[in-house]
Amino acid sequence: MAVPSTKPTTRPNLRELLSPLLPALIAATASPTPPTPLLPSLSPILRQRVQFLSATSSEPWLRLLCYNTSAIEKLKSTASVLEPHPLSGEVEVDWEHDTEVAYKRIDGETLQGLVKLQEQGLVVRIVWCVNDPDGPDGWRIGEVLPLEPDTFREFGGSPTMDEAEESFQSGGKAQNSSPKPDITLAEAAGEDDDDDDDYWAQYDATPGRGRTPATKSPAPTSTKDAATAEREYFAQYENIQPAMDNHDPDEEVPHVSPPLGLGRQPPSLQQQQHHMPAARNEGILQPRPESSASSSTSERLVAKLEEEAGRRDTGEFGVKQHISRSIRSLYQLGCAAGIERDEFESLVRRELEVLSMMEDA
Incomplete structure (x- = not known):
């Protein structure tokens, strides 16, 4: 380049x-x-x-x-x-x-x-x-x-x-050449003396002459005062209730004596039953468990009834099945003879009406 x-x-x-x-x-x-x-x-x-x-x-x-x-x-x-x-x-x-x-x-x-x-x-x-x-x-x-x-x-x-x-x-x-002021040591010392004179002269004009100028830093606090202040600082937190404490002393209800005549509490139900007469307790019958003999008899009776009901259901079901098959056989026979379904239904309905008339008579 x-x-x-x-x-x-x-x-x-x-x-x-x-x-x-x-x-x-x-x-x-x-x-x-x-x-x-x-x-x-x-x-x-x-x-x-x-x-x-x-x-x-x-x-x-x-x-x-x-x-x-x-x-x-x-x-x-x-x-x-x-x-x-x-x-x-x-x-x-x-x-x-x-x-x-x-x-x-x-x-x-x-x-x-x-x-x-x-x-x-x-x-x-x-x-x-x-x-x-x-x-x-x-x-x-x-x-x-x-x-x-x-x-x-x-x-x-x-x-x-x-x-x-x-x-x-x-x-x-x-x-590159930077001019520097020519200051002698005597002049520098004189300037320092002038600064010191001005500093001390401000105290000569005060009413209480002869006092030393106050230091710029404050006097240190004694150890005893610091310890007392620390105890007072932490003491103010002793009466503060913790955030997770459900018990609040300010919400406590003071104990108030009941009015005259209401000082004694009524006896409880258990105490009343304890003091009831024995004669009144005799009329109360408590349930008792059955004996082993009565329990076995009941079981046999229940088993017998269940068996009889089962036989009854089986017989009734067989009769219904026989009637259904008989009606189907008669319907098939009628169809083979040329009888229509409507005519077959009217025949069955007529016979049922005749049966109902016979039962009424």
Whole structure:
């Protein structure tokens, strides 16, 4: 990467350096792409800025030549009024009389120049560069600005490069040398004595003269007072009820003696039963468990009844099954004889009615 040189070898050739720039500024107000022949004339930093940012934007690339965003609009208006020559296409400038250059060394490796184009209303910052891969060592364009009244005064440059070098060297020496006040030991001791006199003099004006000044730190508290204060501090927590204690002494109901005649409690039910006469207790019959003989007889009786009920259910079920099969057999016989189902049902219903009449008779 190109870096500024500490010792520029030649003065800037303004015609060769800035002549391609001025016509390009006119097109830069509308074109988003910078002209390729102009790129080697830019400093490496400005060249990268113009190449990278113009490739990702559709705005005019003139704004990339100026780092001061507040001056871009004025730069556009200034560049738009430039008039190139109809034959050569260059902007006519008297490089000997209409230009002014100031030089300033920024640090040990950077030397800048400020070129003022009075008629065109432009200021071009140039910088001396070496080891530039796109060209030989020389001056490059570092920034383009609109002309302001205080531009040169704020830049603070020198009319020649030699004066700029001398100004930089003298400024560095002035910064390195820091003046120190010459104070003797006697003067320092005198100042300390004056401070002490002022301190003690404030006590001479008090009514009680002869007293020593009070110390800045308070007197320490005795051990006895500290222990007493600590006991009093923790004593106030002795009457505080814990949060988990359900017993609240304040909620206790004091014991109040009952009214006259109600002091004795009535005897309990158990006590009354204990004092009941034996004659009254004799009439109360308590249940007693049955004997083993009566228990076995009951079990046999229950088993017999269950067996009889089982036989009855079985016989009844068999009779019902026989009746059902008989009716089905009669129905099948009727169907074989050509009797319809409705007619068969009417025959069965008629016989049932006859049976009911016979039972009623």
